[in-house]
Amino acid sequence: MKHSFLKKTAALFAAVTVLSLTGCAGGNTQGSSEPEAPAVTGNVTVTAFNVGKADALVVQTQNTVTVIDAGNKGDGKVIDKFLTAQGIDTVDLMIITHFDKDHVGGASRVINKLNVKEVLVPDYTSELDEYKSFVEKAEETETKVTPLAFGSSYEWSPDDTIGTIYASEKDNYGRDEENDFSLVLYMRHGDNKFLFAGDAEDPRQQEIMKLNLGKVDFLKFPYHGNYMPTTEAFLDAFAPKYTVVCCSEKEYADPNTVETLEKRKIEAYYTCDGNVTAVSDGKTLTCSQAAAG
Template sequence: MRKLGLALLMLSIVFVNTSVSMAHPGRTDANGGHTCRTNCAKWGLKDGEYHYHNGGTTSTPAAPSSSPSSPSGSNDSKSTALKADKIKPPAKGKLSVYFLNVGQGDATYIKTAAGDDILIDAGKKEAGEIVVNYLKQLGVDDIEVMISTHPDADHVGGLDTVLKNFKVKAVYAPKVSHTTDTFKNFLVAVKKQGLTIKEAKAGVALPLKGVTAKFVGPVKTYGDDLNDWSAVLHLTHGSNTFLFTGDAEKKSEADMLADNQTLKADVLKVGHHGSVSSTNAAFLKAVAPKYAIISVGKNSYGHPAATILNRLETAKATIYRTDLNGTITAVSDSKKITFIKVK
């Protein structure tokens, strides 16, 4: 309870508004998992079974042990051996979007035509140095906007390392807490920069020149469904559009549709690494992407699911995957989007 209390206290400090919804029942360890002790049947578990919560679903490690190595939403056992790809610097006067190869996790860097830097997530803890490597390759000196889509370890894990290496001017995150050391480290790093977290929710716009960048999700609150809390960003550059979905699942997708949020996009960062929990048919129809990017690494969750790949193909979207293509760069001149693959 001491750990839980500390996490809540810290979040109340860094958020401007201190009304925080708890997202994960029970005490978790540094890896984002815990041993079920109460209400285990709710999660389809036995009393005393070690597991991870991944949004509204629950998963157990393939080989449970007293010291699990893979945090929630991530099962890339070789992520520590992953190295940053060699990538080309941003084109001047154009918008460049880098879907960074960080193994099983999410990390996206955006350089606007006006020169602003945006980072959305930074993979697992082990990926933090890799993301820093990418940013240094690209000549980043500071970051105008950092977005933590949600507290899952394979999204928020590397952000504290980035914060230790770069001056960040603004941090956005949904108003949801988590009890892991990984999330606590993120909060501490934000506080050390003297920042308060700005709430990411539908309707909030980013003050950037040359682009229109607005959160279209989350629309509602989602209790302990971490994935549905994901900050979803819609970005427009001239006639080119992008949608970055984090791990948003079907509830959040349905709410964005019902709320008439702007979803149509040329490029879709596919939700939840291509899991069947996301990219519902109605949502995909509304987005109508020409290109679909799946950020994924070696995992035992079946990401990306064949159902989702087939759905994207039926929608005639060109699919790129970081596990197959390495870091993927989309370059927009405001009228046309071109892609650069590492492999």
Template sequence: MKVLRNLIAIGLVFLVILSSGCSIKSTNENVPSSSNLTVKMLDVGQGDAFLIKTSQQVILLDTGDIDARDLLVNKLKAEGITKIDKLIITHPHADHLGGAMGVLMNFDVKSVYDNGQITTTSTYRKYIKKVTDSKIPYKQLLAGEHLEFGDGIKFIVYSPTKRMIDTEEDLNNNSIVGKLKYGDFSILFTGDSESAIEKELLNKYKDELKSTILKSPHHGSKTSSNNAYLKAISPECVLISVGAGNDYKHPHETTLNKYKKLNFKIYRTDFDGTVTITSDGHGYNVLKEKVQ
């Protein structure tokens, strides 16, 4: 009887663990034994915000939209973040730059990087004034440069060039495109870059584009994700940061079908919530906040 009682007790404990822990689901693959890199595609609705953590630095790539500013700040605080070593803004559209003021006001931001494109929006003007007034080190990030995130983790920038920023007015196509590289593992971040840039990058960097994971360009818009570009990157997974039922109809069905045809695993914030990727530089693991 005692054995039976113990078995029932163990079963009950197991049930409690299951019911309290089932909001997180592991889905992968080559699970790393120790992880020095964590990348979170934060669920901030329609917009991009990626939190990148190494053992030495905290990096935030884009900041979501203006109306999700408090949500972003709360999510970062819930992660225990007080300091951000590098804030990177891919381009000054509101769904990437919108939360920057919230970040600058609530966290100790050590340095700021963007593509150097100046716009007339109040969101941009407030952001750049805050950076200047706070005397935070600022740098324009261009093709050919790279940033060090510690632990041998690098961010290699492919686009834009200085010429593009000086002559092209298209904000999306001037997005910072770069690869986060850690050993054999990599994520290609693409901002909202579209077909024209994809063709240029394919010509310029064909053999370098191959990445483990792709951040879907422009939230899965049909004006991005050329087939030849996707094949050169040839990722195992694609990350789409989108708001549920957004006005832009992102991600587009044509794009999703391309991803499916190429057997990319699709993770999207509107279905999966925040998506967390960890890697030790070889294997990686993906966790979804929501189970469908």
């Protein structure tokens, strides 16, 4: 397996407060019962950006901003400009689902340009330059980085939402395992439920299904629309009304995935066609797409 993030960066982050996830503030253990949803007081808006075959999403409540991944190197400016155009200079939580360059690449820019209160990461390290840039920038800015231990979870419930971030169950999945280290966010807002599945492949998708989260209204499709043996079972387990696939025109979703979504009458949006915006008022959920620029 890759080295533990917490052990590997202990010296580097001496000036940074890093929590141990065995006793994380607000943390849950997997499989705990879901609390009752609070009364809805405002909208939740999810924006998935057109940044090619890469993940970069922003979740906004009335008073908070959560960033889920930051795309490739250079994509951080998309998030930065999107938020600063709204007069927002603070990110309450940034989740880096795993350390592939198309997820962590823009993180250093976001940390450098915005006040990021905390970054949640899986508990391993990477040799990629994009990862090293992220670590160096977090140290330079004294940004709190919290590694989420394998098999644990973390409550994230800003404003009128209820959310849980789940780490992978295992610390070793064999070959090309980083995708299966993906952190996964499940969130409720009133009657609407959201699932952000990172780059989860077969083993990780099976773990997510075992959480018994029930049906969701919005799914950030795992791993850029790749089709896998678990794809149909995964879609049947969560039966989303909407799904967003982060892909490019050159590296589009697998044709089998497209066909599977169409057969299930799941309304699919592909980020290469433009930014996707989902808005929940706690009762209804709407999705729209801007024309690709």
